[in-house]
Amino acid sequence: MTPLDNLRRQVWEANLGIYRGGLVTEHAGNASGIDRRRGLVVIKPSGVDYLKMRPADMVVTDLEGRKLKGKWKPSVDLPHHLYLYKHCPEIGGVIHTHSNYATSFALLGKPIPVCLTAIADEFGEDIPCMPYVDNLGDHIGETILKYKTRAPGILLGQHGTFSWGPTPREALKAAVMLEDVAKTVHLAMLLGGEPKRLPPEEVKKWWDRYHTTYGQR
Numbered sequence: 133m134t135p136l137d138n139l140r141r142q143v144w145e146a147n148l149g150i151y152r153g154g155l156v157t158e159h160a161g162n163a164s165g166i167d168r169r170r171g172l173v174v175i176k177p178s179g180v181d182y183l184k185m186r187p188a189d190m191v192v193t194d195l196e197g198r199k200l201k202g203k204w205k206p207s208v209d210l211p212h213h214l215y216l217y218k219h220c221p222e223i224g225g226v227i228h229t230h231s232n233y234a235t236s237f238a239l240l241g242k243p244i245p246v247c248l249t250a251i252a253d254e255f256g257e258d259i260p261c262m263p264y265v266d267n268l269g270d271h272i273g274e275t276i277l278k279y280k281t282r283a284p285g286i287l288l289g290q291h292g293t294f295s296w297g298p299t300p301r302e303a304l305k306a307a308v309m310l311e312d313v314a315k316t317v318h319l320a321m322l323l324g325g326e327p328k329r330l331p332p333e334e335v336k337k338w339w340d341r342y343h344t345t346y347g348q349r
Contacts, residue, residue, distance in 0.1 A: 139165050140190040143174045146300035151182035153308050155231040162207040163227045165300040166217050171195050175213060177204030215273025216296060225300030227307040230292035233314035237261060238287035244314055247327035252338035254309045255283035264289035285310045
């Protein structure tokens with residue numbers, strides 16, 4: 133398998149992941165990945181059923197958005213993915229969803245507070261919410277960068293979510309965890325009151341452990 137074929141498979145798996153995880157419906161949402169050495173981006177085709185896609189259906193473009201390989205048109209969100217890849221060299225995979233619980237916070241323009249150890253682990257602070265912007269040009273990408281923190285995800289006001297990571301798989305993990313913690317916080321808020329924030333020193337302890345000793349490192 134060539135490096136490009138491998139990346140197309142990774143991006144295909146990430147797209148199936150957001151669909152099977154219930155983070156998207158019908159044709160909404162998309163996942164992408166980048167081969168930085170070759171300057172190639174692989175992304176979901178626009179308007180194609182998730183369960184009908186195969187790795188070869190993933191569209192290959194350059195960093196200017198010119199299609200290089202694939203029979204389909206790339207996702208209409210390609211410009212936002214490209215903007216993140218151009219301005220954030222640490223990012224290797226990007227995911228966009230309209231997942232319900234996270235988007236409920238985005239609808240209200242509210243960040244998700246760092247009130248759970250799971251949020252401290254993966255996100256290290258509040259999950260930010262940027263204001264609504266239209267989808268013209270680089271408006272979304274520019275605003276993501278303006279409000280981006282060390283958290284690997286952000287809420288788009290009145291729109292949805294973006295998540296990212298060093299690989300498409302890590303971007304998928306961030307997207308899944310974003311929706312999971314949003315659901316927990318949402319359900320807690322239905323019981324009344326505001327979630328209690330973790331103290332900053334506790335957030336640091338959980339973040340440091342998760343990013344240094346957790347898992348098979």
